């Protein structure tokens with residue numbers, strides 16, 4: 001925010017709810033907790049398995065922009081641009097395996113993600129810096 005003049009939204013003609021790309025976003029705290037549950041599972045002597053840690057639902061680019069505007073109280077200026085080469089319309093995962101095996105559930109939603117991202121960004125406008 002305040003660095004680029006506008007956000008480029010890569011395509012609004014996908015076969016999705018609003019035409020923009022959909023992705024399955026997860027709060028970093030949920031992701032970390034999922035990893036802890038996985039370590040506990042392995043330390044209990046269980047075999048290695050492959051599973052998804054995710055929210056299990058798709059959020060579009062325009063929905064994410066709206067959530068970020070809500071969290072920040074600021075307009076996010078954007079342009080609709082051509083599709084980005086290689087992008088697919090919608091990517092989301094099946095969260096049921098992690099729920100059944102690890103008891104994993106996400107505790108945070110997109111509003112929480114935007115709120116926490118905005119708080120960090122506001123407090124660290126230039127990132128972590130060099131120190």
Ligand SMILES: O=c1ccn([C@@H]2O[C@H](COP(=O)(O)OP(=O)(O)O[C@H]3O[C@H](CO)[C@H](O)[C@H](O)[C@H]3O)[C@@H](O)[C@H]2O)c(=O)[nH]1
Nearest residue numbers: 007008009010011020021022023061083084087088089091
């Ligand atoms: O400035 C931007 C950036 C992203 N998007 C859109 O936002 C969505 C998410 O884009 P990301 O680049 O954040 O994530 P992707 O899921 O498309 O791709 C990421 O996850 C992939 C694996 O799923 C690969 O690791 C890839 O390199 C990595 O960028 C897409 O619909 C993309 O078109 C925009 O509209 N504008």
